[in-house]
Amino acid sequence: MGRSAQHPRATPYLWPLVAMGTLLALQVVLLQVAVNRLAWGMYAGVFAPAVATAGLSIAAWLLYRQLDRETVN
Amino acid sequence: MLRQVYRRMVTVIHRDEEHRLNRRAFLHIMFLGSAALGLASVPLATLARWAQRSGPKLAPEPAGTPIARADALARGESLNFNWPTENDPAVLLHLPEGGFVAYDRRCTHLLCPVLWDARMDHLVCPCHDGHFNARTGVPLYGPPRRPLPQIDLAVRNGVIYALGAGPRGVKTDGA
Numbered sequence: 001m002g003r004s005a006q007h008p009r010a011t012p013y014l015w016p017l018v019a020m021g022t023l024l025a026l027q028v029v030l031l032q033v034a035v036n037r038l039a040w041g042m043y044a045g046v047f048a049p050a051v052a053t054a055g056l057s058i059a060a061w062l063l064y065r066q067l068d069r070e071t072v073n
Numbered sequence: 074m075l076r077q078v079y080r081r082m083v084t085v086i087h088r089d090e091e092h093r094l095n096r097r098a099f100l101h102i103m104f105l106g107s108a109a110l111g112l113a114s115v116p117l118a119t120l121a122r123w124a125q126r127s128g129p130k131l132a133p134e135p136a137g138t139p140i141a142r143a144d145a146l147a148r149g150e151s152l153n154f155n156w157p158t159e160n161d162p163a164v165l166l167h168l169p170e171g172g173f174v175a176y177d178r179r180c181t182h183l184l185c186p187v188l189w190d191a192r193m194d195h196l197v198c199p200c201h202d203g204h205f206n207a208r209t210g211v212p213l214y215g216p217p218r219r220p221l222p223q224i225d226l227a228v229r230n231g232v233i234y235a236l237g238a239g240p241r242g243v244k245t246d247g248a
Contacts, residue, residue: 017096020103027110034117038124046121050114057111064104068097 016067023060027053137227137234140165140175144231151189153178156224156235162186163224163240165233166207169194173233175224176210177240182217196221 034049140154146167156163162178166189176196178186185200195213196205203215210221222240226233 016100017103020100020107024103024107024110027107031110031114031117034114034121038117038121043121043124047118047125050118050121053114054111054118057107057114060104060107060111064100067100 016063019063020060020067023056023063027056027060030056137229137236140226140233140235142231143173143228143233146173149191151191153186161240163235164189164196165226166196168207173226173228174208174210175226175235176205176221177224178221180217181212181219181221182215187221 030049030053034046034053037043037045037049138156140156141152146152146165148167148171149169150167152165154163154165155161163175164178164187165173165175167173169191176187180187180198180200180203182198182201182203185198187196187198187203187205189207190197193204194207196207196210197203198205198215198217201216203217204213205211205217205221206213210223212218212220224240225236227236228234
């Protein structure tokens with residue numbers, strides 16, 4: 001018998017953590033890219049990762065809002 | 074709202090309340106981290122846009138330092154000059170087959186000024202008889218082991234310019 005059958009609620013509640021963690025990791029990478037490009041004077045390449053970082057924050061907020069409603073504990 | 078956020082954070086990190094570090098609180102912290110990164114990106118984007126619009130003021134194109142007129146130097150002749158400061162001797166060569174190259178004149182052995190020997194087609198250090206290839210700056214024989222630092226050149230409107238902040242050790246194709 002699989003784990004999800006033994007603990008049916010375990011699997012549904014794992015993915016939000018993975019999703020949020022992935023978003024956060026992506027943001028860290030994008031922000032680092034933006035900072036590096038700024039430091040090297042590659043101004044044309046800073047805007048896109050910076051905006052993408054902000055966009056992922058909005059995605060994280062939407063995800064968090066949704067999860068906050070659904071998550072029991 | 075800030076007080077609420079602070080209280081939740083404190084609740085999570087307080088040792089006595091450690092059992093409250095549940096999934097919801099963990100997600101909350103991750104979201105706060107994400108929001109912080111998002112906020113940090115705003116000044117970056119603004120700064121980048123501003124820098125792009127300001128353009129040349131922040132990222133100036135290297136205009137270069139004029140050294141000599143290209144037609145003032147016949148093939149096989151050299152010109153000693155100082156660059157980037159008055160205390161940095163350099164030499165400009167008009168190669169016999171055409172094209173210009175410039176090097177830091179200080180021998181990489183013990184810093185004696187090297188001289189252009191047109192007959193041998195070498196740059197020669199008179200102190201210890203070190204010889205350098207005029208096209209690459211690579212040492213040919215004698216004590217020096219490292220190449221002469223090369224200076225980037227550009228020819229614009231018949232004038233030869235030294236580019237960059239100073240000589241570098243890597244060969245260029247010349248101007």
